[in-house]
Amino acid sequence: MEQTIKAKQSGRGAFLWVMLVVFGIGCFLRLISILFPSALPIYTGGPSWDYSFNILAFILEMSGIIGIFLWKRWGIYLMALAYAGEVIVDFVYFSPRPSLTEGILNLIVFMVLVWAVWRKWPQFKQ
Numbered sequence: 001m002e003q004t005i006k007a008k009q010s011g012r013g014a015f016l017w018v019m020l021v022v023f024g025i026g027c028f029l030r031l032i033s034i035l036f037p038s039a040l041p042i043y044t045g046g047p048s049w050d051y052s053f054n055i056l057a058f059i060l061e062m063s064g065i066i067g068i069f070l071w072k073r074w075g076i077y078l079m080a081l082a083y084a085g086e087v088i089v090d091f092v093y094f095s096p097r098p099s100l101t102e103g104i105l106n107l108i109v110f111m112v113l114v115w116a117v118w119r120k121w122p123q124f125k126q
Helices: 002-010 014-035 050-069 073-093 100-119
Strands: none
Touching: 014 050, 014 100, 050 073, 073 100
């Protein structure tokens, strides 16, 4: 009986899996934009160093997803760092600027990820 309860508590749950898949798809699209810049022209009009930043953001996001998958708290910290960096770059350096609606929707999706992780936070290790 105890093992059954422990097994149910240690699972990530369907919602956290869905969020990890959604952010994984986002990382995959970022990788496609890095490898084939003309395939996804979403980063046109940015600063000259944006390609390097895009690679750094990809590494941070992928490391964060792996960290969350491994139940490490630093995973969500890396995801937050990548998100904050992307927001700053998107709204300060890009022309034309992303719409406010897009920024709010991205914030909502990120906060949903934080909530999904927060529900399982006691299981996370340092």
